[in-house]
Amino acid sequence: xxxxxxxxxxxxxxxxxxxxxxxxxxxxxxxxxxxxxxxxxxxxxxxxxxxxxxxxxxxxxxxxxxxxxxxxxxxxxxxxxxxxxxxxxxxxxxxxxxxxxxxxxxxxxxxxxxxxxxxxxxxxxxxxxxxxxxxxxxxxxxxxxxxxxxxxxxxxxxxxx
Amino acid sequence: xxxxxxxxxxxxxxxxxxxxxxxxxxxxxxxxxxxxxxxxxxxxxxxxxxxxxxxxxxxxxxxxxxxxxxxxxxxxxxxxxxxxxxxxxxxxxxxxxxxxxxxxxxxxxxxxxxxxxxxxxxxxxxxxxxxxxxxxxxxxxxxxxxxxxxxxxxxxxxxxxxxxxxxxxxxxxxxxxxxxxxxxxxxxxxxxxxxxxxxxxxxxxxxxxxxxxxxxxxxxxxxxxxxxxxxxxxxxxxxxxxxxxxxxxxxxxxxxxxxxxxxxxxxxxxxxxxxxxxxxxxxxxxxxxxxxxxxxxxxxxxxxxxxxxxxxxxxxxxxxxxxxxxxxxxxxxxxxxxxxxxxxxxxxxxxxxxxxxxxxxxxxxxxxxxxxxxxxxxxxxxxxxxxxxxxxxxxxxxxxxxxxxxxxxxxxxxx
Numbered sequence: 418x419x420x421x422x423x424x425x426x427x428x429x430x431x432x433x434x435x436x437x438x439x440x441x442x443x444x445x446x447x448x449x450x451x452x453x454x455x456x457x458x459x460x461x462x463x464x465x466x467x468x469x470x471x472x473x474x475x476x477x478x479x480x481x482x483x484x485x486x487x488x489x490x491x492x493x494x495x496x497x498x499x500x501x502x503x504x505x506x507x508x509x510x511x512x513x514x515x516x517x518x519x520x521x522x523x524x525x526x527x528x529x530x531x532x533x534x535x536x537x538x539x540x541x542x543x544x545x546x547x548x549x550x551x552x553x554x555x556x557x558x559x560x561x562x563x564x565x566x567x568x569x570x571x572x573x574x575x576x577x578x
Numbered sequence: 579x580x581x582x583x584x585x586x587x588x589x590x591x592x593x594x595x596x597x598x599x600x601x602x603x604x605x606x607x608x609x610x611x612x613x614x615x616x617x618x619x620x621x622x623x624x625x626x627x628x629x630x631x632x633x634x635x636x637x638x639x640x641x642x643x644x645x646x647x648x649x650x651x652x653x654x655x656x657x658x659x660x661x662x663x664x665x666x667x668x669x670x671x672x673x674x675x676x677x678x679x680x681x682x683x684x685x686x687x688x689x690x691x692x693x694x695x696x697x698x699x700x701x702x703x704x705x706x707x708x709x710x711x712x713x714x715x716x717x718x719x720x721x722x723x724x725x726x727x728x729x730x731x732x733x734x735x736x737x738x739x740x741x742x743x744x745x746x747x748x749x750x751x752x753x754x755x756x757x758x759x760x761x762x763x764x765x766x767x768x769x770x771x772x773x774x775x776x777x778x779x780x781x782x783x784x785x786x787x788x789x790x791x792x793x794x795x796x797x798x799x800x801x802x803x804x805x806x807x808x809x810x811x812x813x814x815x816x817x818x819x820x821x822x823x824x825x826x827x828x829x830x831x832x833x834x835x836x837x838x839x840x841x842x843x844x845x846x847x848x849x850x851x852x853x854x855x856x857x858x859x860x861x862x863x864x865x866x867x868x869x870x871x872x873x874x875x876x877x878x879x880x881x882x883x884x885x886x887x888x889x890x891x892x893x894x895x896x897x898x899x900x901x902x903x904x905x906x907x908x909x910x911x912x913x914x915x916x917x918x919x920x921x922x923x924x925x926x927x928x929x930x931x932x933x934x935x936x937x938x939x940x941x942x943x944x945x946x947x948x949x950x951x952x953x954x955x956x957x958x959x960x961x962x963x964x965x966x967x968x969x970x971x972x973x974x975x976x977x978x979x980x981x982x983x984x985x986x987x988x989x990x991x992x993x
Binding site: 420421424425430456457458459460484485486487488552555558 | 931
């Protein structure tokens with residue numbers, strides 16, 4: 418039986434209390450995407466500033482608006498630090514690696530432990546969220562910001578075509 | 579009203595509910611989510627098991643002995659519900675899948691036949707989505723106006739402009755008791771106001787029927803929806819009550835078997851009430867269980883249940899305030915005479931999802947979320963609340979367990 422210590426790791430509570438890259442950005446130049454967790458009603462906004470186009474474009478700035486629980490807010494905060502300054506391609510790989518850690522495989526493939534190793538994306542602090550998998554109803558909290566960012570990156574792609 | 583002691587004890591009631599003998603991590607379950615769905619007593623479980631083991635047969639269609647017996651048992655459940663709510667005849671009691679289907683039946687039968695462009699209906703800011711979304715769906719098709727009764731700062735309906743809102747309206751549809759705030763609304767007074775304005779009165783009674791005596795005639799409503807699973811009965815069956823003359827005027831909702839008296843290539847004629855609104859094979863076993871649930875809570879006494887919940891709510895409001903002061907904000911009225919035992923609250927700045935997660939560690943089960951009432955959540959300025967709701971099997975020890983678990987929340991999220 419998983420315990421609370423699996424969920425509320427110190428680093429998660431730190432990102433919850435002191436969220437990084439929090440607040441609204443001016444649109445444009447930033448692109449705003451809203452995400453919602455219909456289960457609990459949490460609403461967040463992901464603001465993206467992307468320089469360039471295509472997979473080599475750089476996420477020069479990212480910020481999070483809205484509110485949520487400790488899991489959704491800390492996951493969003495850690496996500497911003499993981500992708501800020503990285504390329505869109507790296508951001509997408511990080512999304513895939515994070516969702517894989519959450520046991521979500523968008524391409525429909527069965528989970529393989531070696532899959533993440535084959536794509537060496539370092540999740541760093543985000544590893545602290547691994548315990549969320551033991552609490553299935555909270556996976557939606559942890560992935561809210563990530564799904565919203567993925568949608569935002571798609572929208573930015575379409576706009577710059 | 580002077581306080582008096584109930585003639586039943588929650589501890590004794592708990593003995594009837596096998597689920598409460600379950601231990602999780604060697605600790606008992608503190609079930610505080612009865613506004614969502616209640617647990618089931620052995621009597622209800624046994625009634626359904628017995629029916630399935632000895633009496634099961636399809637109803638209404640066949641001439642053989644067991645089919646006739648099963649039909650009698652199904653109709654017997656209807657009669658129990660009829661007496662339980664003071665309805666005038668069995669024809670007025672329609673079995674549906676759940677209260678949400680009852681509300682949809684009202685909207686797509688009565689609403690579709692009676693509402694068009696230029697018409698209006700009146701809802702309130704404290705409605706469950708089941709009394710909002712079906713109306714919005716029909717309004718998108720028909721173009722009628724939806725007006726809203728606002729709230730006072732202590733979570734009651736602001737009825738000061740009710741007559742103005744009802745002016746020209748064709749229906750007033752509202753909850754008898756808020757599933758979030760616990761507020762008990764003055765159903766009879768509001769039904770009177772609706773009738774004075776020439777509107778019908780539609781009542782979502784999901785949260786009131788399980789917790790206090792109901793007399794549909796005294797309430798003055800025209801249509802009323804409630805559910806079985808919130809009153810110790812099984813899921814899969816809900817109830818629509820309506821005034822017989824009104825139900826007679828309403829067109830059928832779903833078409834199919836059982837609801838017709840004749841079908842030709844050129845059309846059909848409907849069966850008399852209540853079959854007119856019960857298309858297809860109904861939830862027979864569940865109806866038997868609902869009948870047993872009605873017997874069970876009736877035996878406890880609906881006035882006793884109400885009194886038990888008043889006393890428990892008073893204790894909860896006092897003890898949680900004593901323990902946590904301004905760290906806890908309990909929404910809704912503070913007067914226990916005008917509220918039910920459903921307490922939505924904010925605790926410090928801990929998100930309800932986190933709060934319920936920590937409470938789960940102590941087997942204290944509360945609902946965290948928007949409670950299917952997002953317009954109300956926005957009015958409270960919250961995306962979500964935590965909600966503890968009490969019933970016949972809860973007592974002061976459960977309130978204390980909630981308090982102890984909340985202290986633990988403070989520890990985990992100490993800044």
